[in-house]
Amino acid sequence: MVSGIRNFVRESLFSSEQSHYNGAVEQLEALKTRLLRELPGTRIALVSNAAVPSQGSLAVPPSDARAVARWLRDTPDLRLDFCSNVTGVDWPDRDEKVMVRRTVDGIEKEVTEVQHRPGYLEVVYHLYSVALGGGPVILRQRTSNRTTDVEVASLTPVWRSCEFQEREVYDLFGVRFSDHPDLRRILLWEGFRDHPMRRDYVPPDDYEYEPTPHDEVLERAQRHRASQEAPR
Amino acid sequence: MNPAAAPRTFEVRPSPDAADPVHDGSLLEVSLGPQHPSTHGVFRMDVVLDGETVVKLKPVFGYLHRNHEKIAENTSYLGSMPYTDRLDYFCSLTSNWAYALTVERLAGLQVPERAEYLRVITAELTRLQNHAAVCGFLLQDMGALGTPLMYAFRERERILDLFESLTGARMMCNYMRFGGCRCDTPPGWLEQARSVVTGFGAFLDEFEALLSSNEILLGRTQGIGILPRELAINAGISGPMARASGVAYDIRKVDRYGIYDQFEFRVPLGDHGDVFDRYMIRALEMRESLRILGAALQRIPAGPVIDPKAKLRGFRPKPGESYGRIESPKGELGFYLISDGGPNPWRYRIRPPSFINLTILEDLCLGRSVADAVVILGSVDIVLGEVDR
């Protein structure tokens, strides 16, 4: 039944003739060069995507994000007027093994070295064009670290659809959006301390004690109960 | 003029000073919800009223928040499938499909043709029952005492019966798998589906006779909650709501995911973008779904329903990310997955259509009465399982 099986990767998602952008790697490269030409001074990096090559993305620093976004929205042959999805990703600090060329004892050779990669928070925007039927162009904004500098530019002034989604990213990841009209928590309540979608989030153990077949949950609940009862 | 260019500003919480109109009693602040008969669950609208006119409305939600995304990041890819049922609990099969589609794209899996047909059939049946129920709920919010809702539920029951005999559950179907569907149709299921689809046309005629020309309905819905086309696009509104505003954007047509390119169907568009258009677009979409279903039930081929190479356990896609979206009955339902090569997704994100469609709720309701606000909310078609996640 091979004939009946269809390949999803082959199908490049956009078959509209009008589409000026279909996400192919070369097109993303071209888009990047064009952006650099049209908006001089912006810093744009290409982020490739191994799994789905047609969904590579452009990393934009927060200072340039809004200009790039406006340009993408208003350029007549792109018209990315539909910001479909906004989300955060947490990349914690990690130690990575990398191969580096080093001169060891006078001989240059490849050695494995552990490098510390500082973590960052990332906000990803998926842009489509309703007018021309192209997409997705994926924009990424990154913060420089996860603790002190967590501010990126809000794209709500460009696309209204970011309003709630950026609030959600703020709520769950703790990314602050500059110039967001109404940056409040949206799913959790005001006064909630942490940002639960961060990878290092520790869930509270103050839930109701209930017997459960899983010992660790039970133990945690019992520990919590004991800690509550101890001072009294 | 781009409507989003000038960001709106409003205070988080007005301080109780004498100049505050809410404080001095000239305005009335009412919290519609979370326990309110017509907020479709545990939704809350913080409304400031001048008489009965809404002068400020802030949607408040999260009462059903369970951080589904976090749960999914700690479960295997397969383990998240039953959780997607619980997002939009009216349309579990489309949620299944969106998730399966994204994972298939991430892992480069293939879907047999029969499974594609089954996906189209179940998704369109889901659309039928969702739209019927939503039109019923809309009328319920308008005070029609449940009669249209009960008629819609009568038909919905038949579709849910189909789901039960196919997937084993009426609402939490958990039917799709990466690379196909979980099981094939039981004997006689396709005939039963055909008869349900045939009967549904008669139901639609009756439903429209009951309502579509009703003067009270026209008066209550026409010109209410007008969403301009530009704002709809800019605010990311999708699905029937966007199409009622004249946005010709149907992902079944744009992305042609699955095998939708093999079916003849039209995309109805509204010109006014008001509540009535949203209602009528849903009614018309049901008719188009019936066409798709008729063709799919006729043409469905024999064959396997799941890619034999697809693995159920120990599923580890290679590192990378993928964004997949489908046209769910509520709008664009997207899943965004980042894999780090492990058994659990590194990032699992849902783009919930009804959450994003709520962005413009305040814009639609300002200057209208409470009664309209309730009806407008009903026409947005939210399911709190999906909004709050």
Next chain:
Amino acid sequence: MDAPDQIFVLLKHAVVSWFPTPVQPWISAVLSIGAILAVYPMIFALTTVIERKALGRIQNRPGPNRVGPAGFLQFAADGIKSLTKEDIVPRAADSVVHFLAPLVVVVPPLLALAVLPVGRNMVALDLPETGLLFFLMVGTAVELGVFMAGWSSHNKYSLLGAMRAIAQLLSYELPLLLSTVSVVMLTGSLSLNAIIGHQSEVHAGVLLGWNVFTPWGAAGAVLFFIAALAEANRSPFDLPEAESEIVAGYFTEYSGFKFALFFLGEYLGLFAVSGLGITLFLGGWLPPLTVLSWVPSWLWFFGKLAVLMGIFIWLRGTLPRLRMDQLMRFAWQFLLPMSLINLLVAALWQYSTPWPHLLRWLPAAILFGIPYLLYHRAFLRQHPPRTYRYAS
């Protein structure tokens, strides 16, 4: 012949005659009051069950079918439940007013029901000069109770509900009154018995002269019943208690038996205003055809009431609710002008007695037809038929 018709009257006379003459008027009054207090709440209980069952059938479900034979004892279960439920008075509420409001809602409809003739010689309180006036005056008092409930509850939904209720009840008083005026004009009496007597003349040997068989009567009846629906807060005019908007309106903060009293008051009001409609337009306890006069008169009255209830239930099962501004516009821009026109039609009818029958109907048809067409055009201008296009 008269026995079944007059059975209750005779029964009452028999009972009264057992007592010494000085107390006889008192006994008579007590019996009449007792009958009203027993019969109408009983009808209310039955109506609630039948309404729920009928609505169920309209909605393709069986309705209550568990308590008693075919579910007909559901009202008893509901009654016991509301009696045993905790009566919650909000701390912020004005407790005295909160307590009085349900009583103020229940008593006026009972008073109004007292003046309605339910059969030949069967009227608890015969007011020969002022029957109709008394009825309308008493009926207005309900508004006070509704407002008391909404205000004293100290709840925003209640307040909104009370605001809506006052606006609605006051607005619909006017068309209600004006449509009764045409009857009074042509009968020349405010006595309800006189009005019924006026309708008893026989046309063409068989048909009785119900007011509804005349152009002004038919139009008046339609206007009257629309206004009556609004006065009784029935769907599609149930805005003061619009569940999907303001939870339960003015009785949001009522529970237990007080809630049941509101419910009772509402239905009694509906019976009263329907009874008045029957008296004014549908010939009261008169049969429609002379050959049917063997059926007891009180059966006619209650039969007509049952038919009206059925229509109200049917409407309730079909129609969505109006919005407040539409409700107001409907009262002031449609019902009020139409009932004024109806007065004119009634006057023309009165002064065209010598004309041939068909010619008498003509001015009425014109006078109603033209404004109706104008309204129709205005509606079409506001809500033109829509067509939908499809994406290419």
Next chain:
Amino acid sequence: MLGGGILHGLAVTAKNFVGSFTDPERLVTLGYPEERAPAKENARQFPFLVFDGADPQAGLRCVACQICEKECPPQCILIVKSKTKKPDHLGKPQFFPATFDIDLSVCMSCQICVEVCPFDAIKMDQEFELATNDRFEGLLRHRDQLARPNAHFQKLHPTDAAAIDARRAEELAKAAAAATAAAAAPRKPAPESPPAA
């Protein structure tokens, strides 16, 4: 005409009112405890453990491999493996669950345990009336409460059960054939036969 739409609607409701007395297609309600919807073969409610033969202890198919425990999305299964072994239907010694608990208040009836089970040991029951006064112990089902005979499974899911029974019979036949072949072959020192659990 103005009002025509309302009259249209009234006609529809009248039709439904009459239809709900005359047309069974319209009155779809079932009076639940007395009338029940016909059970669908695929319907799933909560899991149970299948055992062969008459003894729920000896015939239990589960070998305590703990795959379902690991795959269960809401983590409602708790399995403790036995220290000893017992023979399975082919006579091969296997572990068995000393404890097998399913917390039905957590279970979401997703059937993933059934799909991942390589031994056809856990299946979905169609019992749904689980109301109890005790939300903790009452909804925590232990191994012996979960065990149901194969006949029960055959009754609920005849198609699946027939396929599984055929496969198991085939396996048994193959094992028997292999055993006779082994018996015919020259004798090797046989391992100690494992003690039954």
